[in-house]
Amino acid sequence: MFPTPIAKTGPLTRRFYMISLPVALILWLLPLIAVLLTSVRSAGDINAGNYWGWPTQWNLVENYTAIFTSSPIGQYLFNSFKITVPTVIASVGLSCLAGFALGTYRFKANLFVFFVFIAGNFVPFQILMVPVRDLTLKLGLYDTVTGLVLFHTAFQTGFCTLFMRNFIKALPFELIEAARVDGASEFVIFRRIVLPLMRPAIAALAVLIFTFVWNDYFWAQVLVQGDSAMPVTGGLKSLNGLYVASWHLVSAGSIVAALPPVAMFFLMQKHFIAGLTLGATKG
Amino acid sequence: MQNSARPRVGFWERHQKRIAPWLFLAPAMIMFLVYVIFPIFQSIDISFYEWDGLSPKTWVGFGNYVELMGDEAFYTSLKNNVIWLVLYMLAVPVGLGIALYLNQSVFGIRLVKSLFFFPFVISQVVVGLVFSWFYDPSYGLLAKLLGVFGLPGIPVLADEHYVTYGIIAAGLWPQIAYCMILFLTGLNNVNPEQVEAGRIDGATGWTMLRHIILPQLRPATFLAIVVTVIGALRSFDMISIMTQGGPFGSSRVLAYYMFEQALSEYGYRMGYGSAIATVLFLIMMVYITIFIVRMFKAERRAR
Known part of the structure; x- marks a missing residue:
C-alpha cells in the first residue's frame, strides 16, 4: 500500500x-x-x-x-424525474443490446461502429445544438419532456455502449460458444446467458446516467422554455431570479435539487464508483 | 456446423449469426446517428449559411468564418478557453495529492472518501450558485476572510481581470473530486509486491512515487487528463449561472459565446453560432483523435 x-x-x-x-x-x-x-x-x-x-x-x-408553496419547484422536481427515469431505462436498454452485439460478434465494421460511439460521446454539445433543436421543433417536441428524453437517451447511449461492450468483452466467451453448440438462437443467448451476467453493469450505468441527466442544465436551456417541462436545474436558475437576496430560500432550493443524485450516490456507491472509474485500472 | 447437417434450413437460421449483430445494434445506432452523428455534419453545413432559424437560409460561404477572424469577442472566448484548459489541469495533480492523502485505512475513511467526492455528484448549477455567493463582495465568505486581514472585498465576478479565474476555481472543485476518485481506484490496484520490493530497496516518498507508483497509475492519469480536458472545453453551466459571460463578455468561452449568438436575446444567428461550434469541435477533435488512437492500439493489442 x-x-x-x-x-x-x-x-x-x-x-x-x-x-x-x-x-x-x-x-x-x-x-x-x-x-x-x-x-x-x-x-x-x-x-x-x-x-x-x-x-x-x-x-x-x-x-x-x-x-414548495411559493415556487414551482415541486413541478420542476417532478419534471426532472419524468426526464431522468425514462432516459435511464431507455439508454441502458439500448446499450445492453448494442454492447452485446459489439462485445460478442466478430464482424468487419465492429471496431468502426464502436469508435463512432466513443467519439460521439466526447463531442462538444454546441456542435449538436442547432440541428437538435431544429429536429425537436419539427417533431413538435420542443418544450416537452419527451423531447429531452429522446435527446438524452440518444446521447447517453454512446457512453453506455462503450461501457457495456467492455463489460461483455470481459465475460467468459466459452459460455456463449457452449450455448451456440447447444443450438441456442442468438436471442436466447442474449436473454438467458448474457443479460443475467450484466446486472452489475446495469446497476453502475443506471446510477451514473441518473446523475448525469439529473444534473443536465445545457439541454434544458436549449430544448425547454416554460415551467411545464423545465427540470430542477433550469428551475433553480429562475428561482434565483425570483428570490433575489433571499438566500435562505435559494439555498433550500439548491439542497432539494441536489438531494436525489446525492441519495442515489450514497445508496449505490460501489456501483457508482465502479462505473465512473472504468478504465482507471487498465487500458 | 449445423447447417451442413440440415441442408433445408430457412434463411434466418443460416444467416442469423451474420444478421443478429445488426439487429441488436440497430436501435442504438439509429438514435445515435439521428441525434449525435448527423447533427455534427448538419452544424458544419449550417455554418456556411446566414440563418435565423425560421426564414430560408442564405449561403454565405466562408463568410461566418471570415467574420469570426475579426471578432473581438471570439478572441476573448478563445483566450479564456486556453486559460480554462491550462488551469483546469491543476485538477489532476491536486486530485492525486488528495487521493494519496486519503489512501489510508483508518476508522471512517470510507465515509470521508465519499464526502470528498460529494462536489462531483451535485449539479454544476448548485456549485455555481454556491460560489457566486462565496464571492459576493459585501457578505461572501471570501470578503469576510479578506476582512480578517484588513483587506477590502474583491468583487471577483464583477471584475474583468478576476472573473474567469473565479469561475475556474469553482469548476475545479468538482473536477478535483473526479480526478481524486480515479486515482483512489488506481492506487487500490497498485501491485503491493512491487511497493514492498521498493521499500526493501530503500525507496521512500518521492522516489517511490515517481518510479513505482506513478508508472502503475498511468491508466488513471490518462483518464483524469481526458475527462479534465473535456470538462474544461465543455464549461458552460457555471458561466451561465455565475456571470452570463459578463462583465462585458469578459468571462465568455467558445461554448457560451456560441449559445449566446445562436439562442439568446442577442439574436438568433444560427449560422454564426454553428461556425463557433465548428471551431470548438475542431479543437476537441484533436483530443478525441489522440484518445481514439490510444484506445485503438489497446484494442489491437488485446486481439
Whole structure:
C-alpha cells in the first residue's frame, strides 16, 4: 500500500493525520455546509448579514415549506424525474443490446461502429445544438419532456455502449460458444446467458446516467422554455431570479435539487464508483 | 456446423449469426446517428449559411468564418478557453495529492472518501450558485476572510481581470473530486509486491512515487487528463449561472459565446453560432483523435 499505512508510522504522524482529516474534510465541504446552514436561517438572519455564523433561529420547516408553496419547484422536481427515469431505462436498454452485439460478434465494421460511439460521446454539445433543436421543433417536441428524453437517451447511449461492450468483452466467451453448440438462437443467448451476467453493469450505468441527466442544465436551456417541462436545474436558475437576496430560500432550493443524485450516490456507491472509474485500472 | 447437417434450413437460421449483430445494434445506432452523428455534419453545413432559424437560409460561404477572424469577442472566448484548459489541469495533480492523502485505512475513511467526492455528484448549477455567493463582495465568505486581514472585498465576478479565474476555481472543485476518485481506484490496484520490493530497496516518498507508483497509475492519469480536458472545453453551466459571460463578455468561452449568438436575446444567428461550434469541435477533435488512437492500439493489442 502506498503511502505507508498510517498505522505503521510514528505516533506523531499518526496523531497529525487523525487531526488533519476532519479539518480537511470541513474545509473541503465548507461551501456546502454554509448552504446547508443557510437553508435553515430566518429572513432576519439574512437581512442582518449573518451568512456564515451560526443561525439564530432554525427555520427548517418554514423555509422548505416556503419554496414548495411559493415556487414551482415541486413541478420542476417532478419534471426532472419524468426526464431522468425514462432516459435511464431507455439508454441502458439500448446499450445492453448494442454492447452485446459489439462485445460478442466478430464482424468487419465492429471496431468502426464502436469508435463512432466513443467519439460521439466526447463531442462538444454546441456542435449538436442547432440541428437538435431544429429536429425537436419539427417533431413538435420542443418544450416537452419527451423531447429531452429522446435527446438524452440518444446521447447517453454512446457512453453506455462503450461501457457495456467492455463489460461483455470481459465475460467468459466459452459460455456463449457452449450455448451456440447447444443450438441456442442468438436471442436466447442474449436473454438467458448474457443479460443475467450484466446486472452489475446495469446497476453502475443506471446510477451514473441518473446523475448525469439529473444534473443536465445545457439541454434544458436549449430544448425547454416554460415551467411545464423545465427540470430542477433550469428551475433553480429562475428561482434565483425570483428570490433575489433571499438566500435562505435559494439555498433550500439548491439542497432539494441536489438531494436525489446525492441519495442515489450514497445508496449505490460501489456501483457508482465502479462505473465512473472504468478504465482507471487498465487500458 | 449445423447447417451442413440440415441442408433445408430457412434463411434466418443460416444467416442469423451474420444478421443478429445488426439487429441488436440497430436501435442504438439509429438514435445515435439521428441525434449525435448527423447533427455534427448538419452544424458544419449550417455554418456556411446566414440563418435565423425560421426564414430560408442564405449561403454565405466562408463568410461566418471570415467574420469570426475579426471578432473581438471570439478572441476573448478563445483566450479564456486556453486559460480554462491550462488551469483546469491543476485538477489532476491536486486530485492525486488528495487521493494519496486519503489512501489510508483508518476508522471512517470510507465515509470521508465519499464526502470528498460529494462536489462531483451535485449539479454544476448548485456549485455555481454556491460560489457566486462565496464571492459576493459585501457578505461572501471570501470578503469576510479578506476582512480578517484588513483587506477590502474583491468583487471577483464583477471584475474583468478576476472573473474567469473565479469561475475556474469553482469548476475545479468538482473536477478535483473526479480526478481524486480515479486515482483512489488506481492506487487500490497498485501491485503491493512491487511497493514492498521498493521499500526493501530503500525507496521512500518521492522516489517511490515517481518510479513505482506513478508508472502503475498511468491508466488513471490518462483518464483524469481526458475527462479534465473535456470538462474544461465543455464549461458552460457555471458561466451561465455565475456571470452570463459578463462583465462585458469578459468571462465568455467558445461554448457560451456560441449559445449566446445562436439562442439568446442577442439574436438568433444560427449560422454564426454553428461556425463557433465548428471551431470548438475542431479543437476537441484533436483530443478525441489522440484518445481514439490510444484506445485503438489497446484494442489491437488485446486481439
